[in-house]
Amino acid sequence: MLATKRYEYLPIEQIEFHHTLTNHRDLDRAKVTHLEKDILSNGLFEPLVVWERNSREYYLVGGFHRMEAIQGIRRANPGYFDRVDVRVVTGDPDEIKALNLKLNSDRSIPASPTIFKR
Secondary structure (H helix, E strand, O other): OOEEEEEEEEEHHHEEOOOOOOOOOOOOHHHHHHHHHHHHHHOOOOOEEEEEEEOOEEEEEEOHHHHHHHHHHHHHOOOOOOEEEEEEEEOOHHHHHHHHHHHOOOOOOOOOOOOOOO
């Protein structure tokens, strides 16, 4: 059963990439640059989502743009973001793949918002 196990502050080196869990969109360099500036100014407001497959074995499920931004910040500022906020989830591989697809699907906003009338 898919579940949030806990929220944690993990060393970034413990977060790995699993070959079946990827960002299904290309990384948007403009978005990464924006996130780098925002995270430096305001911190990381939304935790990365990681799958704990086995004890202390963490794979990134959601937050690929944020992770890339954090890695860019770390390259420019050694020592920054040695630890990051994460939401640790558990579940069988099929549930995690479905969560990965959901978290990394295109979240585009319609050009003209729908107005609801009563």
